Amino acid sequence: VYKLGISKNVRFMGTQLGEDLVNFHRAASVFVSASPTETQGIVFLEAAACGKPVIGVDVGAVKEICQDGVNGFLCETDNVEQIAESISKILDGKKLAADFSKNGLEIIKKHDLNFTISKFEEIYNFVIEKKKQEPRNWFEKLSRKLKK
Known part of the structure; x- marks a missing residue:
């Protein structure tokens, strides 16, 4: 982050729980998880529930929640350029971000307990x-x- 000169725009906050987690999601413009080991997609559900566009990598069940071109972008694992391009598209496209947010809220309804x-x-x-x-x-x- 420092080498790329983007430290003003990126923060690594560590583990967040409960209301703190919700507040972080609300403050963010986009949720990104490039983890090849986060295969269940729960973090994507949390972000989508807060109305955030999501960016993830194509592993496990992530693609069920992070649907490419629907509520965010699904990238190849370890493809840093693709992830960066996806972030830029969302940050530069207000309508795209709004559409992704709306679609994400629809997707999470299918994961509601009831x-x-x-x-x-x-x-x-x-x-x-x-x-x-x-x-x-x-x-x-x-x-x-x-x-x-």
Whole structure:
């Protein structure tokens, strides 16, 4: 950061939790995580929930939340130039940043606990209904065939 002369624009704040984390996200223009080991994408959900465009690398489940061209940019791992270009595009494009922010809020709705539970309920109910329709043994299966 110092070698590049961007120390006025970049800060490394260490671990932040709770309301402090929310305040940092609110103060930021964009959220960037280039970590190849952050594969679950929780940090992207947190940033998107605060209305921030996101930039991440294409690892694990990150692409489910950081959707390239939708709510931010998905970059190649270790491609510093691509990450820097993505940051510049967001900082220079107010409409792009606003669109990414809006789209990010829509994406996180799919990760809401109530939404997830209702989807699981739908799946379980579907499986239960299908299972009820299947014969439990060969005799039931044969009986159904004979009744046709």
